[in-house]
Amino acid sequence: MSLSMYLLRRLILAVPLVIGISLVAFLIANLVPTDPMAANLGERAAADPQIVAAFRARWGLDEPLYAQYFTYLRNLLQGDMGTSIRTRRPVLDELLRYMPATIELATAGILVALIIGIPMGVASAVWRNRPIDFVSRILSLIGVSAPVFWLALVALLVFYLRLRILPGPGRLDAVLAAPPNVTGLYTIDSLLARRWDLFSNAVSHLILPAIVLGAFSAGLITRITRSSMLDVLSMEYMTTARAKGLSERTVIIGHGLRNALLPVVTVIGLSYSNLLTGAVLTETIFAWGGIGRFAYDSARSLDFPAIMGVSMLIALVFVITNLIVDMLYYILDPRIHA
Amino acid sequence: MRRATLLVLVTLLVMTAFGGAVAQEERVLVVGLSEDFHRLDPQRAYEPGGSLIHKAVYDTLVTFPSDSASEILPNLAASWTISDDGLIYTFILRDDVVFSNGDPLTAEDVVFSFNRMKNLKDNPSFLADTIASVEAADEHTVVLTLTQPDSAILAKLIFDAFSVVNAEQVRAVGGTDAADASTTDTAELWFNDNSAGTGPYVVESYEPTVRTILVRNPNYWGDAPYFDRIIVQNMPESATQKLALEAGDIAISMDVAPDQVSAFEANPNITVFSSRSDTLIFLLMNQDPEIGGPLSNPRVQEAVRYALDYEGLRLLSGTGTETPAAMVPIGFIGAIDPAEALTRDLDRARELLAEAGYPDGFTTDLRYPDFNYIGTEFGLVAQKVQADLAEVGITVNLVPEEFQTSLDAYRAGQQGFSQWLWNPDYHDALDYVEFLPAGVVGNRANWTDENADPEILALRDAVRVESNLDVRNELFRQIQLYEQESGPFAPLFQPGVHFAFDSALQGFNYNSQWRVNLALLSY
Numbered sequence: 074m075s076l077s078m079y080l081l082r083r084l085i086l087a088v089p090l091v092i093g094i095s096l097v098a099f100l101i102a103n104l105v106p107t108d109p110m111a112a113n114l115g116e117r118a119a120a121d122p123q124i125v126a127a128f129r130a131r132w133g134l135d136e137p138l139y140a141q142y143f144t145y146l147r148n149l150l151q152g153d154m155g156t157s158i159r160t161r162r163p164v165l166d167e168l169l170r171y172m173p174a175t176i177e178l179a180t181a182g183i184l185v186a187l188i189i190g191i192p193m194g195v196a197s198a199v200w201r202n203r204p205i206d207f208v209s210r211i212l213s214l215i216g217v218s219a220p221v222f223w224l225a226l227v228a229l230l231v232f233y234l235r236l237r238i239l240p241g242p243g244r245l246d247a248v249l250a251a252p253p254n255v256t257g258l259y260t261i262d263s264l265l266a267r268r269w270d271l272f273s274n275a276v277s278h279l280i281l282p283a284i285v286l287g288a289f290s291a292g293l294i295t296r297i298t299r300s301s302m303l304d305v306l307s308m309e310y311m312t313t314a315r316a317k318g319l320s321e322r323t324v325i326i327g328h329g330l331r332n333a334l335l336p337v338v339t340v341i342g343l344s345y346s347n348l349l350t351g352a353v354l355t356e357t358i359f360a361w362g363g364i365g366r367f368a369y370d371s372a373r374s375l376d377f378p379a380i381m382g383v384s385m386l387i388a389l390v391f392v393i394t395n396l397i398v399d400m401l402y403y404i405l406d407p408r409i410h411a
Numbered sequence: 412m413r414r415a416t417l418l419v420l421v422t423l424l425v426m427t428a429f430g431g432a433v434a435q436e437e438r439v440l441v442v443g444l445s446e447d448f449h450r451l452d453p454q455r456a457y458e459p460g461g462s463l464i465h466k467a468v469y470d471t472l473v474t475f476p477s478d479s480a481s482e483i484l485p486n487l488a489a490s491w492t493i494s495d496d497g498l499i500y501t502f503i504l505r506d507d508v509v510f511s512n513g514d515p516l517t518a519e520d521v522v523f524s525f526n527r528m529k530n531l532k533d534n535p536s537f538l539a540d541t542i543a544s545v546e547a548a549d550e551h552t553v554v555l556t557l558t559q560p561d562s563a564i565l566a567k568l569i570f571d572a573f574s575v576v577n578a579e580q581v582r583a584v585g586g587t588d589a590a591d592a593s594t595t596d597t598a599e600l601w602f603n604d605n606s607a608g609t610g611p612y613v614v615e616s617y618e619p620t621v622r623t624i625l626v627r628n629p630n631y632w633g634d635a636p637y638f639d640r641i642i643v644q645n646m647p648e649s650a651t652q653k654l655a656l657e658a659g660d661i662a663i664s665m666d667v668a669p670d671q672v673s674a675f676e677a678n679p680n681i682t683v684f685s686s687r688s689d690t691l692i693f694l695l696m697n698q699d700p701e702i703g704g705p706l707s708n709p710r711v712q713e714a715v716r717y718a719l720d721y722e723g724l725r726l727l728s729g730t731g732t733e734t735p736a737a738m739v740p741i742g743f744i745g746a747i748d749p750a751e752a753l754t755r756d757l758d759r760a761r762e763l764l765a766e767a768g769y770p771d772g773f774t775t776d777l778r779y780p781d782f783n784y785i786g787t788e789f790g791l792v793a794q795k796v797q798a799d800l801a802e803v804g805i806t807v808n809l810v811p812e813e814f815q816t817s818l819d820a821y822r823a824g825q826q827g828f829s830q831w832l833w834n835p836d837y838h839d840a841l842d843y844v845e846f847l848p849a850g851v852v853g854n855r856a857n858w859t860d861e862n863a864d865p866e867i868l869a870l871r872d873a874v875r876v877e878s879n880l881d882v883r884n885e886l887f888r889q890i891q892l893y894e895q896e897s898g899p900f901a902p903l904f905q906p907g908v909h910f911a912f913d914s915a916l917q918g919f920n921y922n923s924q925w926r927v928n929l930a931l932l933s934y
Contacts, residue, residue: 114534118457120537124532124534124536127532127593131594160449161449162600162603170619226654229651234654237658241651241660242646242655243621247622247661248441248642357647358651360651362645366620373814375815
């Protein structure tokens, strides 16, 4: 099977998946035993039948549930995700506003995790039970178990307040204006606008939250890489590779790591999806206006259109990252071609 | 690798220096705020955080002093008269006021703004319920006619929703004050990136959940503010605000948690400001015996009020916390002296319980929203209530609930014994008539015209329409004395609110409506 056929099949499978997710999200959002009216109208407005009626009519809450769902699907197909009850802005605009910030942070986070996790995992496996292994195991344990909240505040306290070598919360210094919006990623947009000052500012603002966000994934990737490498290192083809007279470097990286990567790729894919959708604490502490915080605030005020929009987006993120992971499998493991 | 890091750091240092230079040429104030507003259309304003912005961008006909709600002062209206029957308010506008785009302010703008607010039928529209009509008698005279005497009307007019906008400008972007405004007005989103006011600042940009930038209004009619630019930076976490204030990146932290106060006080470069809030945290005891059980008994309700350890309760909310004497919070004209508040009297409470037929007490549930409100942990307060009532034999089972779920039951009047809070809709004691029979909160305790004393009903009806301040204060006094003895509520306390700011900053004042008037700050 060719790569394009393989991709096409995965894409077609994704369609019922996305529709299913929309249905489940819609039902769960509506099964909550509370009324969005209570969450979005003030005490006095909620006691005024006229205002309540105007509110229900404006947000379509006076229609039966199935009608609301079909209206939603129909609008969705036309690219209309509705209007947020809480912010009164189109949900699509909101997602486009907040998602780039999260993509930028999550990508930086997963890069941190990869740069730390894979070499540490490999080194840990190769020098098993040696000091480097102990250090890496302790670090990965800390990464996996340290609460994000604590880690973020300690990181800010040390590097921002005490040492003053990294900037504080936010995506840019408060006095700087964002670069012209092209992708929404400040690092890329500032490069496109040739604003080197903004670029370095944006990068420096990314460092701390990326490390904090990536810490858990780094720990996880270190552990998986280590155990997967240990399995591979005991394989007979490793002995064969050495017997052929290949350099130790080629043996470890070319024959060892490449074969050990399959489970690691799965974990990276999952971690990246999680970072893209579950960064609410990091976003809160670093005042990073991203999708995690938007999802949290929308859920708290029972903002159905926004909750639906975020659910669809999360579904899409998982579908896409899974697709990429599958593609990597296809490339890394020739057996899938069959 | 190391060289690259160094490069970033050097660039950063250069930039920080550069940023500092810019800040000196242009006077910039950066405020850290846990952003609690989502839109900036003033006529739809009903979110507490938005007042900070609206106060800087818009003006109202009348206003409060910058540090209290103790009197009504002229603002856009230079003077006003009230007809003898209390139904007609005539405002004479200042003739030197212009909007930020240079248009002069006229009575038509006021008419448009008020009607738009009323007809949008949005959150604040109920504030216009007593307004029958608003008309422009001439270019600078506005005549407000009421449906009934409303002694709170001037206080209501100070609320953001009555901000005066430039009618022509707002109409041009889809705004309307017509009766069908709730479906035909399309100006809401425009207000997120623009403003149309007469205030000292204009909205330059608003990036939701990131920051709001205000710049000086070049056409401002009053004294020019000190800062050229104000950046209200969203920092949802108060621990982050603390770090940013200590690092000097923000000049004010708007959301100081009670447990941070002592840490700030040790720092001479930072000033802490604490005040009591207008939020009233209270207990509700349902009047309906089916729902309230023993707590619907007036003797039991009084016993609960005597059994509470108010002093101990206040400790749960830190500096600035105070207990009002009854259900009108301290700071409102008409509230009686907190020195007259009930104090704990366990013997009296036990006596009352015995009179009510519960000499050995009883068991009840206490329902409350399980959340933290401006630093006050509701669960902790409920535990204290539980411990206090245990001393007179009442066994309380704590029932924490998810906020929205609990709110639904509370609004539907289904909670027998619960712990809630009330924030004023406008800064006048009349808002607390809602705690009387058939009021918004009274209904939630099933306290109705049918089951209430004629005495309290007469007081309620009299105070609603009384416009003589002395008579009104006396009526409020009797209402509060009544509430101490009878009725389904027990006041717990008004939690403190805390701010921290750069000690060099001048002009910081707290007003419970808009919190801080940013235009009065300077270095």
